[in-house]
Amino acid sequence: MNALTSSRHLTRYSIGLAIWLLGWCLLLLLDTHLDLASLSLILVLASAIASLWLPVSVTLLASVIALMAFNWAFVPPRGTFAIDLHQHTVLLLAMLMVNMIIAGLMVFLREQSRRAFTYAHAAEELRTWSDKLRDASEPIQLLDDLYRALERLSGGKVNHHPVALVTLNDQLPPDNIASSLDKFGTVTADQEDALWHCLRSGQPLGPGTGHYQELDALYLPLRGRSLTSGAAMIAGIASLDEFPAINQAQALCDQMGVALERHRIQQQERQSRDQVQAQTVRNTLLAAISHDYRTPLATIMGAASSLDQQSGRLSDTQRQQLARSIVDEADRLRRLTSNVLQLARLDAIGSNIQGDWESAEEIVGSVMRRMRNHDPHLRLSASLEANLPLLWGDSLLLSQLLENLIDNSLKYSPPESPVNVVAYLDKTQRDKHQLILAVRDQGTGIAAADYEQIFEVFQRGDHRQSGGVGGTGIGLALCRAIAHAHGGELEFHATAAGASFECHLPLRAQPANPESDL
Amino acid sequence: MSLRLLLVEDDRELRATLREALLVEGYQVLTAASLGEAIAMYGQTQLEEAGTQAFDLILLDLGLPDGDGIELLVRLRRKQSTPVIIISAREAEGQKIRLLDEGADDYLVKPFSIGELLARMRVALRHRGNSMRAAVTLYQQGDVVIDLATHRVSRKGDAVHLTPTEFKLLARLVRSAGQVVTHRQLLVDVWGQEYLEHTHYLRLYMGQLRAKLEANPAEPQLLLTESGVGYRLLDIEN
Numbered sequence: 001m002n003a004l005t006s007s008r009h010l011t012r013y014s015i016g017l018a019i020w021l022l023g024w025c026l027l028l029l030l031d032t033h034l035d036l037a038s039l040s041l042i043l044v045l046a047s048a049i050a051s052l053w054l055p056v057s058v059t060l061l062a063s064v065i066a067l068m069a070f071n072w073a074f075v076p077p078r079g080t081f082a083i084d085l086h087q088h089t090v091l092l093l094a095m096l097m098v099n100m101i102i103a104g105l106m107v108f109l110r111e112q113s114r115r116a117f118t119y120a121h122a123a124e125e126l127r128t129w130s131d132k133l134r135d136a137s138e139p140i141q142l143l144d145d146l147y148r149a150l151e152r153l154s155g156g157k158v159n160h161h162p163v164a165l166v167t168l169n170d171q172l173p174p175d176n177i178a179s180s181l182d183k184f185g186t187v188t189a190d191q192e193d194a195l196w197h198c199l200r201s202g203q204p205l206g207p208g209t210g211h212y213q214e215l216d217a218l219y220l221p222l223r224g225r226s227l228t229s230g231a232a233m234i235a236g237i238a239s240l241d242e243f244p245a246i247n248q249a250q251a252l253c254d255q256m257g258v259a260l261e262r263h264r265i266q267q268q269e270r271q272s273r274d275q276v277q278a279q280t281v282r283n284t285l286l287a288a289i290s291h292d293y294r295t296p297l298a299t300i301m302g303a304a305s306s307l308d309q310q311s312g313r314l315s316d317t318q319r320q321q322l323a324r325s326i327v328d329e330a331d332r333l334r335r336l337t338s339n340v341l342q343l344a345r346l347d348a349i350g351s352n353i354q355g356d357w358e359s360a361e362e363i364v365g366s367v368m369r370r371m372r373n374h375d376p377h378l379r380l381s382a383s384l385e386a387n388l389p390l391l392w393g394d395s396l397l398l399s400q401l402l403e404n405l406i407d408n409s410l411k412y413s414p415p416e417s418p419v420n421v422v423a424y425l426d427k428t429q430r431d432k433h434q435l436i437l438a439v440r441d442q443g444t445g446i447a448a449a450d451y452e453q454i455f456e457v458f459q460r461g462d463h464r465q466s467g468g469v470g471g472t473g474i475g476l477a478l479c480r481a482i483a484h485a486h487g488g489e490l491e492f493h494a495t496a497a498g499a500s501f502e503c504h505l506p507l508r509a510q511p512a513n514p515e516s517d518l
Numbered sequence: 519m520s521l522r523l524l525l526v527e528d529d530r531e532l533r534a535t536l537r538e539a540l541l542v543e544g545y546q547v548l549t550a551a552s553l554g555e556a557i558a559m560y561g562q563t564q565l566e567e568a569g570t571q572a573f574d575l576i577l578l579d580l581g582l583p584d585g586d587g588i589e590l591l592v593r594l595r596r597k598q599s600t601p602v603i604i605i606s607a608r609e610a611e612g613q614k615i616r617l618l619d620e621g622a623d624d625y626l627v628k629p630f631s632i633g634e635l636l637a638r639m640r641v642a643l644r645h646r647g648n649s650m651r652a653a654v655t656l657y658q659q660g661d662v663v664i665d666l667a668t669h670r671v672s673r674k675g676d677a678v679h680l681t682p683t684e685f686k687l688l689a690r691l692v693r694s695a696g697q698v699v700t701h702r703q704l705l706v707d708v709w710g711q712e713y714l715e716h717t718h719y720l721r722l723y724m725g726q727l728r729a730k731l732e733a734n735p736a737e738p739q740l741l742l743t744e745s746g747v748g749y750r751l752l753d754i755e756n
Binding site: 327330334338341354356357358359361362363364365366368369382383384390394395396399511513514 | 709
């Protein structure tokens with residue numbers, strides 16, 4: 001930077017001196033052709049033009065030297081500094097005055113234009129900076145840019161003004177805890193204290209700021225509208241002369257402060273919105289669960305109180321029936337509870353299920369055996385493709401998925417119509433074979449219409465829609481959670497024949513089988 | 519002479535209900551509401567000693583007010599083989615497997631029906647003192663006959679050919695007919711200690727056995743799966 005400045009100075013001096021030289025050549029050339037007054041005007045002209053490039057001191061010095069040389073060379077008697085005529089004295093003095101006035105005007109003009117340029121540049125820098133901050137999704141990522149901008153303004157390393165930046169990574173702590181600051185650049189313990197003070201007071205500190213003028217560094221807060229998010233330090237500054245761009249630096253810092261504050265507020269808003277939504281979903285779930293518990297409980301309460309209070313007047317068959325319905329409804333409560341528990345468990349562990357190699361045949365087999373109790377009319381049948389590959393997963397969860405789907409089909413398809421459990425390999429996608437566990441019935445697919453709606457309810461927590469969601473909703477929500485935990489998907493297809501709920505499960509590379517011992 | 523049962527359960531309602539139901543079945547039932555009470559009823563010496571058995575069967579809850587029921591099981595198993603059936607609200611498979619491997623005879627998750635409990639108790643009582651008595655060598659259920667002594671298996675009167683490994687696996691299940699045998703126990707007994715993690719061997723061989731012995735392998739009646747825990751061969755008496 002210095003090299004650049006000095007080379008620019010050299011060019012300016014060379015041009016100025018060249019113009020003086022040119023003027024003198026012209027004088028010598030025109031010596032005998034023009035009178036003294038006209039010759040002196042050439043000198044005035046040279047001085048005026050040269051002052052465009054030369055600094056005021058040099059211009060004045062050059063003018064005085066030029067006048068004395070002119071006096072010596074051209075004013076009679078030539079070859080001496082003596083002046084014969086009074087009018088020549090007046091001429092020389094006038095020349096001197098004009099040169100000085102021109103030099104002064106030039107300096108003023110140049111200063112004006114330099115200032116205009118600086119202002120325009122500063123304004124442009126602020127504008128691009130604010131655009132950049134506005135476009136950034138994480139303003140904190142632009143701290144590096146701010147750091148470099150401050151370094152540039154202060155002359156940075158060249159002028160020995162090291163820069164440092166700190167920002168709060170959370171709320172302002174009651175005490176100065178180093179861990180709640182993110183730091184850019186290195187600071188001493190004293191400097192860190194000053195940064196904290198600047199951050200807490202929201203005021204610039206250091207020379208020329210009106211606060212702690214005796215400090216040897218400048219501290220600028222990153223101020224937002226209501227809170228300060230950080231502070232910047234430009235070290236090694238004894239007076240403002242060393243750092244004229246303080247206002248510009250403060251403006252850059254404040255823009256960063258505003259951006260950080262805005263970002264923090266947006267984050268807080270998002271968090272509280274998420275919290276409200278989670279709460280709503282939870283409430284919807286709880287409402288649905290308690291609603292579902294009420295029905296079987298009502299039956300149990302009715303049957304049990306009847307046995308308790310009317311026992312004497314009941315026939316044996318009636319008592320048997322009441323007892324039977326208590327057992328059935330208690331079983332319904334058991335399954336409901338199990339669904340709710342698993343849903344909560346899956347919610348907590350996500351897809352970190354405890355997997356093992358499982359056989360679809362065994363899963364279907366154990367589910368069929370259990371579900372037979374709820375299938376007095378023998379509506380259930382199972383058909384499995386031969387030699388199905390093994391699944392990687394949690395057999396208890398997969399059994400529960402099938403149980404819920406079968407339960408749903410038995411409940412919502414026409415009475416005594418068949419319900420089929422099928423398992424087959426889907427080879428339609430070439431590289432990605434899937435194993436499909438499906439339950440097919442001849443109903444319209446209950447819940448089929450409400451299927452997406454059911455999930456919507458649990459996702460958005462929309463109370464207005466939760467009326468139609470019964471135990472089926474929780475059961476299906478669990479089915480989907482189980483499918484997802486296995487990297488699969490739960491799908492519903494309505495066909496001409498009826499409804500089909502399908503669980504698509506991805507397959508893993510199969511384990512090595514033991515050697516056959518036939 | 520009726521059989522003596524010890525029922526360890528802290529919930530009063532459930533304890534009373536189970537007690538009544540078991541009395542109806544002709545068992546002599548003693549109850550304990552805590553771990554301390556159960557140990558006291560046993561008497562220190564009898565619990566730690568081999569030989570005399572104070573009870574014929576123990577129904578044990580896990581979550582007791584003064585400790586975990588598993589403590590009693592572990593102490594009891596050091597010397598005695600009294601059948602123990604766990605009754606618990608805890609459903610985690612890991613827990614089930616651990617208790618079965620610790621020597622529990624069966625594991626029932628609450629809530630369960632009396633019918634289910636009685637069936638499991640009958641199996642456990644039949645296997646009581648297995649090591650002393652002659653092991654079950656002839657298994658007959660429906661149209662399937664398995665004779666361990668002669669290595670003969672038949673279905674509907676026709677001989678069924680099994681590979682040596684298939685037979686070994688089936689024989690292990692026959693010896694514990696009606697009881698859950700964990701994956702671990704099967705893998706160790708049939709293949710050996712180093713095959714503990716090879717659950718997929720079991721899936722394969724159980725599939726082959728079902729194909730040979732079951733009328734409809736998709737809905738097995740004999741070779742039952744206890745999801746996540748192990749297998750159970752349908753009990754002879756049923």
